[in-house]
Amino acid sequence: MKSESEAKLLRIFVGESSKTGGTPVYEKIVTEARAHGLAGATVFKGVMGFGKSSIIHTSKIMRLSEDMPMIIEIVDKTEKIDDFTPIVREIFESSNSGGLITVEKAGIIHYATGKE
Numbered sequence: 001m002k003s004e005s006e007a008k009l010l011r012i013f014v015g016e017s018s019k020t021g022g023t024p025v026y027e028k029i030v031t032e033a034r035a036h037g038l039a040g041a042t043v044f045k046g047v048m049g050f051g052k053s054s055i056i057h058t059s060k061i062m063r064l065s066e067d068m069p070m071i072i073e074i075v076d077k078t079e080k081i082d083d084f085t086p087i088v089r090e091i092f093e094s095s096n097s098g099g100l101i102t103v104e105k106a107g108i109i110h111y112a113t114g115k116e
Helices: 025-035 078-095
Strands: 005-015 042-043 069-076 100-108
Touching: 005 025, 005 078, 025 042, 025 069, 025 078, 069 078, 078 100
Parallel strands: none
Antiparallel strands: 005 069, 005 100, 042 069
16 A cells, blocks of 8 residues: 555454454454455454443453453455455354444555564
8 A cells, every 4th residue: 555545444343252263353353364465454452342232341350351342453455455354254254253344434644664
């Protein structure tokens, strides 16, 4: 990707304890994104949240949860995100876990690789 271009943001919400074949779903998604040549992926751990079950998961000391919300964000060219989305669906199906996948338009202001 070059600076000042159109792209898509793929945002995936999943529980920390969701696994596929013994691997956390968030980890599987990131490794697949890398294998498919996407520009990059970032995983964020939420401190509080709830999903379809309406069970609140929180990191508060008195209510430790083992299923904190995880958010994976991937930004890349529209075509690459469109091609990768079915792979994310397959990962969700193989894990039999709940979650949410969203896509939105993103404008790239600056994108550069660091010095190696």
